[in-house]
Every structure is written in C-alpha cells, then in structure tokens.
Amino acid sequence: MAEFAPEEDRNFSTDQDLLVFGQRLRHLRRAAGLTLVELGERVGRAPSQLSLLENGHREPKLSLLRALADALGSSVDELLSKKPPNRRAELEIAVEQAQLDPLYQRLDVPPLKVGKRVPTEALEHVLALYDELKRRETKQVATPEEARKANAELRQMMREHGNYFPEIEKAASGILERVGYHGGALSEGVIQSIATHMGYGLRFVTDLPRSVRSITDMRHSRIFLRRESLGMHSPRTILLQTLGHLTLGHSQPRDFADFLRQRVEANYFAAAVLMPEQAAVGYLKQAKADRDLAVEDLRDVFSVSYEMAAHRFTNLATQYLDLVCHFVRNDETGIIYKAYENDGLVFPTDPAGAIEGQRMCRHWAGRMVFASPDRYSTHYQYTDKPGATHWCVAHVDPNRGRDFAITLGVPYTESRWFRGRETTNHSKSRCPNGECCQRPPTELSNRWQGMVWPSARAHSHVLSALPSGTFPGVDEADVYAFLESH
Known part of the structure; x- marks a missing residue:
C-alpha cells in the first residue's frame, strides 16, 4: 500500500x-x-x-x-x-x-x-x-480454485491486522483535510470537491455498461457514473471507491489476488472517507462507555448503508475499542458472500480454506433473521456454538434483486457493551460440520427416505468459468465503445 x-x-x-x-x-x-x-x-x-x-x-x-x-x-x-x-x-x-x-x-x-x-x-x-x-x-485471470485460495489468503491477512490499515486511514484523512472537511456526514458537494481536487470531472450517464460500476477516462480525467444506486452501492460510494483506486496508486491487477486486494483497499478508503477515523472513533468510544454500541447508530450518524457501517466497525473495533468481532454477509439460503473474523468464530470452509460460497448454519443469526416476524427489523441473538457462545445483531438490507443479511457478532463476554444484549433469542449450533442443520432428524429420515424425488433448480453458475479479463467480468469491448461514444 x-x-x-x-x-x-x-x-x-x-x-x-x-x-x-x-x-x-x-x-x-x-x-x-x-x-x-x-x-x-x-x-x-x-x-x-x-x-x-x-x-x-x-x-x-x-x-x-x-x-x-x-x-x-x-x-x-x-x-x-x-x-x-x-x-x-x-x-x-x-x-x-x-x-x-x-x-x-x-x-x-x-x-x-x-x-x-x-x-x-x-x-x-x-x-x-x-x-x-x-x-x-x-485472458483467464484465475481458476475458481485460485480465486478461493486468494480469498482465504486475503482474509488471513485482514485477521492479522485486525482489519485496520493505518496507511489507508492516513490517505483518507489527508484528502478530507485538503477539501476542508469539518465533521458530520459528508455532503455530495464535499465528495465532488474531492474528485475536483484530484483533477477529475464527473459525468452521470444512463448508458454505462452493465458489467461496471464506473468508468474512469484517464485520457480526459473524467469519471462516468450512474445516478441510481447499483445494488447496495450508492453513487457517492462508487465514486469514492473509484477515487480510492486512484489515491492508493493502483495499477492494472497482475492476477486475481491483486484484483481482490485492490477492491478491498478501495472499499476501505471509501468507508474511511465517509466515516472519518477521528470522528467515528470518538463516537464509538462514547457509545461503549454508555454500553450502547449499535451499528444502526453509526449508519445514521454518517448516512451510510448498514453494511458499510458494520464493516467499518470491524476496522476500528480491535484497534480502538479493544474488541474482537466477526462480520458476515449472506443471502436467504445462507450462502456466504463476505466474511471476516478475529474472535475465534469457526466458519464453514472448503478444502482450500475459503469461506465465500459456503452455506452457514440455519441456526445462526444471519439466517434466523429471515425467519423472524419482521425480517427488516433488527434481530439480536445469542448462539451457542462449538467452544463458544456469540452475541450477534443481524439486519436485512433490502435490495432490488434479492435481500442480504448483514451480521456483526462478538463473544458472549463482550455483549455487555452493545444495545440488544437483553434479548431472549437463543439458539444452539453444532456447525460448521453440518450435523445440526443439514442432516434431517432421524424420525423424518426414516419416514421419507427413498419416497421423495425433488426437481432441483439448475445452478448454471457452477458450470461457468471465473469471469476473465484484467478486471474480472468487465466487458472491455463495451467499455471502449462507451468511451468512444462519449
């Protein structure tokens, strides 16, 4: 970095x-x-x-x-x-x-x-x-096996650093100082000032290729964006991620691991700008002193998504609050898309040690939230897991395509600092080996085994190669045609 x-x-x-x-x-x-x-x-x-x-x-x-x-x-x-x-x-x-x-x-x-x-x-x-x-x-950046290995190695590096990277914090605070940021949630004007300060103009368009979040025209110092949000990413978040690549001096990725590292660093930079270190740490320390830590408050104070607030908490928790924690993003079926831990939580993994793509236990908070009477309300839960009990808060971020749950968890002894610690929701899990939730109860197995023929949904993605290209999944032909038209 x-x-x-x-x-x-x-x-x-x-x-x-x-x-x-x-x-x-x-x-x-x-x-x-x-x-x-x-x-x-x-x-x-x-x-x-x-x-x-x-x-x-x-x-x-x-x-x-x-x-x-x-x-x-x-x-x-x-x-x-x-x-x-x-x-x-x-x-x-x-x-x-x-x-x-x-x-x-x-x-x-x-x-x-x-x-x-x-x-x-x-x-x-x-x-x-x-x-x-x-x-x-x-042309082929990585095989799926290499991609999973790169994910596992990156997660290990994040764990070793407590998911805190001072050089990116310094870059974010430096850029905020230069545009005269004085505190509070960042306005669109301040964010545009950052782009202008870095020498880039903004163009909002409706015909951005579907395979990209933004396009940076290095020749003419312009950044092209959509006006509307892309999934859980707002235009200002996407812009700051793009500026993060430029600020951190990223060059074309050498391989998938390099691409993944750059993406994580750019996301970190965006969060550090939207939730500046000094302001966020001061707020969190006071909330801890009041025994009222809450991700939703961090979200509201800085006007960011719940996912970004939860992930930003992991950046600062170990460094400044003396807390270990874990973070998960999963869909309704329990498939894990993002995960981080330094609190000893044992995730399900494949033989390469990768978490992404694995299915979490149905008794964990990230899946239980979907079964709650109101899935869009905050869900608190204690879960007894092999070797430890964790307290977790799970929240479903609504999305146009499908919903994802965001979970932040800590060991039982650390729950005393958080809002929602009084919850009576309690579950038990013997996963990650799947014994408690993937195998049906013996009584049901005896009754139905051999008497059912389910028609499985075709998961065509498992037959697809990992997206190719210097930037995986990006259609360069579409990108170049777009730039020519503008």
Whole structure:
C-alpha cells in the first residue's frame, strides 16, 4: 500500500507524471525554437540537467519551474498539466511505461530507445503488441480454485491486522483535510470537491455498461457514473471507491489476488472517507462507555448503508475499542458472500480454506433473521456454538434483486457493551460440520427416505468459468465503445 505525499509534493507522485512533464517541457522548448543549450542559458542550468528533466529522470524545484515557464512564455500550470501535449508524446510515454512492465521485460528483447527518429507507426505497433501480450496473459485471470485460495489468503491477512490499515486511514484523512472537511456526514458537494481536487470531472450517464460500476477516462480525467444506486452501492460510494483506486496508486491487477486486494483497499478508503477515523472513533468510544454500541447508530450518524457501517466497525473495533468481532454477509439460503473474523468464530470452509460460497448454519443469526416476524427489523441473538457462545445483531438490507443479511457478532463476554444484549433469542449450533442443520432428524429420515424425488433448480453458475479479463467480468469491448461514444 502506497505512502501519500503532502499537497505541495503531489505534482510528481508517479514516474508517469515526470515523463509527462518532460514531454511537455520538450514540446514547449521546440515550439519556442530553442535548443537545450539556449534554454539552459536563459534559466542558468546546464543542458545535461535539462535533458534529465525532459527524459523524466529528475524532479524540478519550484524556482526552476517558474524560470522555465518564463523562458518559454508559458505558465507553471501548463508545464504541470497531467495531459501529454500531443498524441506523439502520449505514445512515447506509453512505450516507456510498457518497457518497465515485468511482463514486457520477460520477453528479453533489447530495449527500444524512443527518439524522434522512431516513426509514430512503429510506436503504435509496439503498443499494439504489448496490449495483445497483456490480453493473452490475463485472458483467464484465475481458476475458481485460485480465486478461493486468494480469498482465504486475503482474509488471513485482514485477521492479522485486525482489519485496520493505518496507511489507508492516513490517505483518507489527508484528502478530507485538503477539501476542508469539518465533521458530520459528508455532503455530495464535499465528495465532488474531492474528485475536483484530484483533477477529475464527473459525468452521470444512463448508458454505462452493465458489467461496471464506473468508468474512469484517464485520457480526459473524467469519471462516468450512474445516478441510481447499483445494488447496495450508492453513487457517492462508487465514486469514492473509484477515487480510492486512484489515491492508493493502483495499477492494472497482475492476477486475481491483486484484483481482490485492490477492491478491498478501495472499499476501505471509501468507508474511511465517509466515516472519518477521528470522528467515528470518538463516537464509538462514547457509545461503549454508555454500553450502547449499535451499528444502526453509526449508519445514521454518517448516512451510510448498514453494511458499510458494520464493516467499518470491524476496522476500528480491535484497534480502538479493544474488541474482537466477526462480520458476515449472506443471502436467504445462507450462502456466504463476505466474511471476516478475529474472535475465534469457526466458519464453514472448503478444502482450500475459503469461506465465500459456503452455506452457514440455519441456526445462526444471519439466517434466523429471515425467519423472524419482521425480517427488516433488527434481530439480536445469542448462539451457542462449538467452544463458544456469540452475541450477534443481524439486519436485512433490502435490495432490488434479492435481500442480504448483514451480521456483526462478538463473544458472549463482550455483549455487555452493545444495545440488544437483553434479548431472549437463543439458539444452539453444532456447525460448521453440518450435523445440526443439514442432516434431517432421524424420525423424518426414516419416514421419507427413498419416497421423495425433488426437481432441483439448475445452478448454471457452477458450470461457468471465473469471469476473465484484467478486471474480472468487465466487458472491455463495451467499455471502449462507451468511451468512444462519449
């Protein structure tokens, strides 16, 4: 995870920024009809120093930037623009970047020195070959087995860190400081100010491809979004997740594990912006002191979804409240979609150790909430499980397609800090081995075994390969066609 420079140092946060600056400097120098020697005389620098700048190997100081702008009849803003000055410069930068990619370097071909004598058609040709190389390398990002393994490894890493990542917290708090955030729920205006501060404009459209939540046009510094929510993701959440990828310096994923890590980090960043660390911790500490911790209060104070509030609680609980906990998102049949624990809860797992896709016990709160008289009311429950008793609060987030339950749980001894601890709902579970809920009672088995022929619903998804592509499941043809139309 990247470190983030203060505002005055962010002009050259990446090597590509330096390459773009160098190209703009060379373009303006040639447009002014000056040689390196002549420009050096005007700004009091050796030609060799200016050459390093033009080739993206050195970062100029502000005093030199001003001198160069004056000598070229330009401005500092024009020199620091993130856009290459023309198509040729854009190609040269792209070829330089491509040759730094380990995938390209594995070809073991001599490096191409990108000079003005190299035809533009040759640069286009090299980039086309590089793009095809990447496409073939990432055509099938992972098998389902590799995906489950990546999920298990990521969950282990989250557990080891208590699901708390200070570098992302620092990035989120830094961006809020720079746009003048003073507390409370973030308005849409503040969130748009964050995008503007980062140099991106917003476009709300109705024809965004179905396979994406947003599209970032890096060439024109625009982010395309839908106005309406996508499932449980509101437009502002999707925007902040997109800005999270940019703030954290993510590049194209190397494999599915890298894609998954980036997605988790971007989601974390969005939550840390919407529920800033200092404000959220202060609120939670007071609620704990009052023995009145409640996810729904965190949701309401910061105007976020219940799922985001519950997951944000896991970021801060161990670090600041001295609490261990678990989190689950599952559908009505008990299939687990997301899960985290550092409180010793034993989830059902497959042989690779993956939780996602497994079915939880029917006696756990995440399934019992669907059987309650009002599934959309908060459901509190104690559950005796092998080796421990957990207190849980479960809430169903209504969705246009299907409902999902969000569960936050803690060991029995920690329930004293939470609202709902007085509940009389109590169940027992012998899972995750399935003995208590997946095998029918002996009496029913004796009566019905061999006398039933259920017509099973076809689960066609189990026959599908994992979505392919650099960004799994994204239809690049649709994305490129969309950008061309806009």
